[in-house]
Amino acid sequence: xxxxxxFILTSESIKNNQTLPNEQVLNGFGCSGENISPDLKxxxxxxxxxxxxxxxHDPDAPRPTGWWHWLVINIPASKTEFKKGxxxxxxxxxxxxxxxxxxxxxxxxxxxxxVHHYNFTIHALDVExxxxxxxxxxxxxxxxxxxxxxxxxxxxxxxxx
Numbered sequence: 322x323x324x325x326x327x328f329i330l331t332s333e334s335i336k337n338n339q340t341l342p343n344e345q346v347l348n349g350f351g352c353s354g355e356n357i358s359p360d361l362k363x364x365x366x367x368x369x370x371x372x373x374x375x376x377x378h379d380p381d382a383p384r385p386t387g388w389w390h391w392l393v394i395n396i397p398a399s400k401t402e403f404k405k406g407x408x409x410x411x412x413x414x415x416x417x418x419x420x421x422x423x424x425x426x427x428x429x430x431x432x433x434x435x436v437h438h439y440n441f442t443i444h445a446l447d448v449e450x451x452x453x454x455x456x457x458x459x460x461x462x463x464x465x466x467x468x469x470x471x472x473x474x475x476x477x478x479x480x481x482x
Contacts, residue, residue, distance in 0.1 A: 327365035330443050330474035334359030334405055341439060341478040344405075347429035352482065358391065358425035362402040363443045367472045370398050370445040374466045381437040382419075382430065389459035390439065391425045392416045394466065395450045416455050416462050423455060428480040439478045444470040 335341060346354020361375070373396035382388035393409050394416065408424065409415055420426040430437040446469040453462055 328472045328474045330363045335478045341480040347427035350429045352429035356427040357406045360405040366445040371449045372446045374444045389419045436481045442475040445472040
């Protein structure tokens, strides 16, 4: 993977290594958040970037593969942000999460399970589109994204209950 030191991801909604606001917490499974996707802005993508993919993952979930909260692929190279609550439109494609739904699914770790890390990662890709369907398994989406990733940038938010 190319040096990604110039490729950065920022947000007004979430701050790196800080507690996730209630806006980005799930409303369900015992959590009472607003389930709104955060604003995200990226810059400094490397030369050769043909598209982006956004993967939001909790590696601390009590499952071998963690928990996928949001997957967006085929983000045009000309796009540099998502506004808070924005629903990606074609040609972008949201794929199924571990909630078995499309779209953003907020944080809601098991009560008493400790601090969970929510990694919001934007990948710069070397292809315009990925051959993935909406119902592709999230771990397969991650594998394909990583095969085409030339750089990535991450913000990690924290949450526990």
